[in-house]
Amino acid sequence: MDKLKFAFYWAASCGGCEIAVLDIDEKILDVVEKADIVFWPVALDIKYKDVEAFQDKYIDVCFFNGAIRTSEHEEMAHLLRAKSKTLVAFGACACFGGIPGLANVSDRDEIFNLVYKELPSVSNPDETTPQETYSAPEGELTLPQFFDTVKALHQVCDVDYFLPGCPPTPELIEQALTAIFEGTLPPKGSTLAPEKALCEECPLEIQEKKIPFIKRPYQVIPDGKRCLLEQGIVCMGINTRAGCGARCIKANMPCRGCMGPTPEVTDQGAKLVSAIASILGVEGEERMTEKEVEALIDQIKDPLGTFYRYTLPISLLRRKVMKK
Amino acid sequence: MYEPKIIGFLCNWCSYAAADLAGTSRIQYPSNMRAIRVMCSSRIDPEHVLRAFVNGADGVLIAGCHPGDCHYISGNYKTERKYVLMRKMLEQFGIDPRRLRLEWCSSAEGGKFAQVVTEMTEELRTLGPIQLGAGD
Ligand code: SF4
Numbered sequence: 001m002d003k004l005k006f007a008f009y010w011a012a013s014c015g016g017c018e019i020a021v022l023d024i025d026e027k028i029l030d031v032v033e034k035a036d037i038v039f040w041p042v043a044l045d046i047k048y049k050d051v052e053a054f055q056d057k058y059i060d061v062c063f064f065n066g067a068i069r070t071s072e073h074e075e076m077a078h079l080l081r082a083k084s085k086t087l088v089a090f091g092a093c094a095c096f097g098g099i100p101g102l103a104n105v106s107d108r109d110e111i112f113n114l115v116y117k118e119l120p121s122v123s124n125p126d127e128t129t130p131q132e133t134y135s136a137p138e139g140e141l142t143l144p145q146f147f148d149t150v151k152a153l154h155q156v157c158d159v160d161y162f163l164p165g166c167p168p169t170p171e172l173i174e175q176a177l178t179a180i181f182e183g184t185l186p187p188k189g190s191t192l193a194p195e196k197a198l199c200e201e202c203p204l205e206i207q208e209k210k211i212p213f214i215k216r217p218y219q220v221i222p223d224g225k226r227c228l229l230e231q232g233i234v235c236m237g238i239n240t241r242a243g244c245g246a247r248c249i250k251a252n253m254p255c256r257g258c259m260g261p262t263p264e265v266t267d268q269g270a271k272l273v274s275a276i277a278s279i280l281g282v283e284g285e286e287r288m289t290e291k292e293v294e295a296l297i298d299q300i301k302d303p304l305g306t307f308y309r310y311t312l313p314i315s316l317l318r319r320k321v322m323k324k
Numbered sequence: 325m326y327e328p329k330i331i332g333f334l335c336n337w338c339s340y341a342a343a344d345l346a347g348t349s350r351i352q353y354p355s356n357m358r359a360i361r362v363m364c365s366s367r368i369d370p371e372h373v374l375r376a377f378v379n380g381a382d383g384v385l386i387a388g389c390h391p392g393d394c395h396y397i398s399g400n401y402k403t404e405r406k407y408v409l410m411r412k413m414l415e416q417f418g419i420d421p422r423r424l425r426l427e428w429c430s431s432a433e434g435g436k437f438a439q440v441v442t443e444m445t446e447e448l449r450t451l452g453p454i455q456l457g458a459g460d
């Protein structure tokens with residue numbers, strides 16, 4: 001059998017997904033035995049123009065990590081889509097926008113001014129700022145355009161599979177690779193992870209679905225037995241897709257939702273508002289005054305940033321209203 | 325004059341009956357609200373509210389039974405907490421929280437119901453059409 005051709009690309013990402021590929025340890029040797037890597041900016045010196053020269057569908061599988069933040073990312077998404085038979089959104093940022101997607105509470109001008117002019121640690125008396133184009137004696141130089149809104153990969157091009165996680169776990173990556181090598185991939189559009197919610201694979205014990213207060217993680221030392229939500233820590237396991245092996249919970253941290261919502265959920269944040277508000281302060285609710293209800297809800301400091309931690313760009317509203 | 329669109333989620337047992345009473349009593353009030361009957365105010369998921377906004381509603385009214393009167397005993401307490409949290413989050417999204425309103429109207433309060441819709445319509449007129457951030 002001919003070797004498969006793989007490509008890896010990073011858009012707006014932290015680099016963690018690149019490391020995750022290596023976290024499959026010695027299994028990486030199977031990969032290089034069965035596949036050639038034809039493009040991988042972090043490791044191989046292959047230029048964009050080399051990719052442009054590939055025939056369409058030359059790449060068998062492209063693993064694309066990172067969100068779409070600049071025109072360069074968008075161009076690469078279109079290019080790699082055209083050159084790949086199978087395009088996999090790899091990691092939370094490519095699947096949902098991820099952490100970079102939280103920048104949708106701001107916009108291009110706000111971020112630009114903050115970074116180059118307003119931050120107290122910035123000293124820029126001449127207000128020197130980057131330009132998208134610059135005419136140098138040697139010719140015109142350009143930089144990619146920075147967008148107002150961060151997007152997930154499937155919001156700019158057609159995506160075949162989603163492999164979520166921040167980053168995807170070695171187990172899920174291995175399962176995906178096995179499916180690719182054995183030709184057992186599920187139908188196009190599938191997420192290569194379980195359908196159930198994280199609570200189902202969480203080792204902690206659920207006793208009662210009521211919480212009297214919300215605390216921030218640093219305010220509580222979890223007892224290691226009971227569900228974190230019941231101990232007052234906002235845990236998103238209730239509507240986050242399983243598949244990570246509850247790795248944060250096992251480290252005494254609540255789930256922040258990096259596997260994205262379960263298949264039934266469209267808007268993860270809205271569903272969390274519903275779930276958390278329904279179980280918070282149930283005890284004695286009939287005697288609570290409006291003021292007390294507000295004080296209770298005020299214990300949740302940043303609902304948008306908490307409940308849409310990884311999924312703001314794919315939420316119903318997608319971003320904050322821009323002041324234009 | 326600018327006519328705002330309001331989606332009204334009315335609980336079957338109290339507020340929908342209040343709207344009915346306002347109608348049969350021939351109380352005049354603006355026709356800006358489209359009513360959607362639900363069994364209990366607590367059936368309204370924040371996702372329904374966001375969907376209403378995304379589909380062009382300028383305001384969303386949730387109306388249910390007075391505290392203590394919910395026909396499912398405690399649904400409206402949950403509604404109230406969801407509403408308070410929702411408003412906080414709408415503000416973070418840059419959407420004026422006055423676009424979402426929660427009211428308790430019993431089946432005898434046709435007059436109150438008409439007044440709520442009138443007030444809300446006027447308030448939305450001053451706020452103008454909703455703007456969401458679709459972005460580039
Ligand atoms: S809410 Fe979090 S801590 Fe509780 S059972 Fe679910 S995943 Fe585990």
Ligand code: SF4
Pocket residue numbers: 165166198240241244245246247248249254255256257258259260
């Ligand atoms: S526990 Fe939650 S945040 Fe942590 S890895 Fe799993 S899905 Fe991601």
Ligand code: FES
Pocket residue numbers: 335336337338339363364365366387388389393394395396399400
């Ligand atoms: S039945 Fe009316 S609010 Fe629950």
